[in-house]
Amino acid sequence: MNETMSKMKQMRLAGMARAFQLTMESGKNEKFTADEMTTHLVDSEWDERYNRRLDRSVHAAKFRYKSSVEEINFDENRVDRNQVLRLADCDFIKKNENIIITGSTGIGKSFLASALGHQACSLGYRVLYQHNTKLFARLKIAKADGSYLKELSRIERQHLLVIDDFGLQPLDAQSRSTLMEIIEDRHGKSSIIITSQVPVSKWHDIIGEQTIADAILDRIVHDAHRIEVKGESLRKKRAPKNNDKIDFDNLKN
Numbered sequence: 001m002n003e004t005m006s007k008m009k010q011m012r013l014a015g016m017a018r019a020f021q022l023t024m025e026s027g028k029n030e031k032f033t034a035d036e037m038t039t040h041l042v043d044s045e046w047d048e049r050y051n052r053r054l055d056r057s058v059h060a061a062k063f064r065y066k067s068s069v070e071e072i073n074f075d076e077n078r079v080d081r082n083q084v085l086r087l088a089d090c091d092f093i094k095k096n097e098n099i100i101i102t103g104s105t106g107i108g109k110s111f112l113a114s115a116l117g118h119q120a121c122s123l124g125y126r127v128l129y130q131h132n133t134k135l136f137a138r139l140k141i142a143k144a145d146g147s148y149l150k151e152l153s154r155i156e157r158q159h160l161l162v163i164d165d166f167g168l169q170p171l172d173a174q175s176r177s178t179l180m181e182i183i184e185d186r187h188g189k190s191s192i193i194i195t196s197q198v199p200v201s202k203w204h205d206i207i208g209e210q211t212i213a214d215a216i217l218d219r220i221v222h223d224a225h226r227i228e229v230k231g232e233s234l235r236k237k238r239a240p241k242n243n244d245k246i247d248f249d250n251l252k253n
Contacts, residue, residue: 015048016041057121063129064164067115073108078231084112087225090120093159093191098220101195103229109195112229113162116193125159132166136175143174156185160193167198167206180212187219194220 001024008017019041023032032040069088074081087099099116101109117127142148155161161182171179186192198206200221207213 013045015045018048019044053124054122057124057127058118061117061121061127061129061162063114063117063162064131065111065114067111067118069115069119072112072115076231078108079112079227079229083225083227084116087116087227088119090116090123090125092225093120093125096188096191098191098224099193099227100200100221100224101193101227101229102199103197105197107229107231109197109229110164112227113164113193113195117160117162120160126157127160127162128155128158129162129164130155131164133168135163136171136178139178140174152181152185155182156190158190160191161186162193162195164195166194166196167203170206170208173209176207176209176212179207180216183216183219192220200226 001021005017005021008014008020023037023040069084072079072084074084092099099113101113103109114129117129120127139148139151142151183192196203203217203221204210204213207216
């Protein structure tokens with residue numbers, strides 16, 4: 001058994017080696033036919049590689065939240081459950097379609113976008129999560145140090161790009177130009193999820209410069225799936241009430 005396990009590990013079949021060891025030590029091998037044992041070992045190796053690949057994808061995506069579709073709060077009609085579950089099959093990525101998620105602050109837009117992003121990772125898609133402000137700040141630095149094209153190429157390779165909190169402040173000329181390049185690179189070839197506190201009707205003013213704004217919105221908005229999240233801020237609901245706050249001064253005494 002040890003020799004067989006050693007060979008499995010040398011061939012980098014870690015999942016198969018672990019399953020083989022556990023099966024032999026538990027004595028379950030006596031209950032398996034040869035076909036069942038082979039299936040068990042192959043399935044274990046498949047699961048091991050899938051989980052490693054998923055972990056790498058999620059780590060590379062840099063999500064704001066560790067979330068899943070199963071954890072989305074559908075209470076009080078906060079969001080259209082049927083629409084979200086339809087989108088969770090990620091067919092929109094196959095069709096190179098976009099999603100726009102809008103709603104007030106603290107209502108769960110970023111969590112929802114991250115959940116759909118995690119779902120895409122689980123289905124084998126490359127995903128990148130980016131906060132709007134940090135994205136443009138990093139790309140400005142990239143222009144200065146000469147890595148701009150490399151950064152754009154990395155973004156372009158993703159099947160799904162998540163831009164969170166779009167529209168917190170108007171875009172300057174450089175950010176506007178950068179957004180146009182990103183959208184142009186992805187249009188008809190890959191997907192974007194955008195979350196925003198600002199209604200889509202006001203995005204034109206945020207982008208600025210009518211010609212570029214028209215071009216960007218034409219590529220993002222018109223054929224996008226729109227999700228509106230409603231209800232009270234979840235952050236307010238989680239915040240402690242005044243009479244629940246801890247009196248740290250008394251604790252010191």
